[in-house]
Amino acid sequence: MPSDVNHVVEFPGGYTRSVGPVIGRFLSELRDGRMVGVRTSGGRVLVPPTEYDPDTGDDVTGEFVEVGPVGTVTTWSWVAHPAKEHPFDRPFAWVLVRPDGADTALVHALDAGVFDAGAEAPKFLKTGMRVRPKWRAERTGTIGDIECFLPEVTMINPQAKLEFRLSGGRALHRYLEGIAQGRILGSRCPVCEAVIVPMKETCPRDGVPTTEEVELPDVGTLTTYAVNNIPDPRAPEVPFVSGYVLLDGAGVPLLTLIAGVPADQVRMGMRVKAAWKPREEWSPSVGNIKWFEPVDEPDVPFDEIKDYL
């Protein structure tokens, strides 16, 4: 840490500098909220402009070129602990910015957002990132007319939420009434005579109204399944098994969770039974059945389930 200041030298009123036509033009344009560079005889555009080509020493051409305002960060340095002379009292980055259309870069400060003192550099801060100047409202014709650079807006995050009342229609309503009482209800098609579960008012196969309500047992056969290994906060712990259970007497298998057995011991044709949540937790929701789990019965031969896959 520097020791405390005990001696100050200051020239009253400040020194004056004449900036000449090249630097002067740059500063005048800054005051108007624009950035310009100057072209060399070799065709390069220098920003900030100088009166000579630094490579050859030749005079520049006098042709001014508007550049930026967007630029590309060519390198950067993160300042996690700003000093009091720094342009920010919170972490920021020094950046070299090459404005679009320029062949050289200028140094300036980048406001990367609000970070606690000592924070590490944010991931988005990298060479190649696109930035643009934040202009001061009151400008005087100095490099300080650019307060700092800010990252280009590349992404927005609009929030969306839809709210609606679910209505499943008469048959699904009746089905959920049954589920709320621990009963699984299906409906029979008068043409194919199969029982459709969850119950429907119309047979999706034959297109005719169903005619008869049928209560099904909560026991059935696992027809086919998947062992899922992709974790998701909304899903059971992996590996978990999702499978199709053909309830005894039903014509359509139900998609459900299979549990109570290690995933690698699940089989096509396995006999399973519903595991219900405690009665006090029941609601009109399929969620009343936690999962299906194996019962101690022999597997059903493949031939008997092959038409329900």
Added chain:
Amino acid sequence: MANSCAVIGVGQTQYKTKRLDVSMAGLLREAARRALDDAGLTWRDIDAIVVGKAPDLFEGVVMPEVFLADALGAAGKPLIRVHTAGSVGGSTAIVAANLVRSGVHDRVLTLAWEKQSESNATWALTVNSPFTTSLVVGAGGYFAPHIRAYIRKSGAPEHIGHLVAVKDRENALRNPYAHLRIPGISREMVESTPMLWEPIRYLDTCPSSDGACAMVLASEDAAKKAPGKPAWVQATAMRSEPMGFVRRDNVSPQAGKDCAADVYRQAGIADPRRELDCAEVYVPFSWYEPMWLENLGFCGDGEGWKLTEAGATAFDGDIPWNPSGGVLSSNPIGASGMIRFAEAAMQVSDRAGEHQVDGARRALGHAYGGGAQFYAMWVVGSEKP
């Protein structure tokens, strides 16, 4: 008898995980401009626009066709959106083709896209309701039980899926727009990747891509003025069926069989394996190649895996499937079906570059979607029907 319709321009974007360099409109315009350039046309030459998109929740933009109308050059013109889940790109092309075949329009721009990076498709597929069990298993978890059923029914050995995973990725190396480019891809590499939804391993699945595909469809008169060789639409068909019904065959859905039979009948095809030169088929999980070989009538039931194993569908096989690399190599969901249709058209009009199948004169484009519920297919050829 319908009027003739030809594909006179095709445009695709680079497919990749995130196209952060473009807005949704910018993505579409990139594909549309390339299709217009290919057709030697400008926006002003287009009579109508038909767009396709997968479900709105996939990228969280409700009715994107509304806010994109001007970006699509649709001001003062008819704009139609088509929606049939994953098959939508194919259905969209068919709706567009029918506007030409019916004589309503001369030049129709059709487009399909997906910017998967803007949201999460698995989330969108898993919106809880009290009516159904919601297991958060994604598309892979949905199709895995049906793949298991196929393997059990057909007796296919376990490595068949891996052969497809390798073949399509090898093809993708010839396609400059492909998303997944894996030099040196091998069966061992596929087999060493994690098991996601048994029996589907990581490299047996499609990527999640941003991308768009566009085509310009034209009447016979308009096609005559096009700079490139037209691909003639010889037949189109669409079918759908409910997700669940008594004795539904989830392995080989009836709607797929009916759709294929219809498109072959219109094209006068009795034996697709012999009479088609190549096919672009919607295979998002590797096992769907043998399954669709059977469903599309390229062989009998239980025989599909044998064709795959024998190399019949390889780039140099007797019926190359997915010479572009297919959905397994690029999957902007809403566009994936249109890419199949466009790639089929590219093959029969000598536009396919390094993945051109020699002498391809007739090709199938295929798409499916939902719980294998929606089907769209077309046959395109170098000859006018």
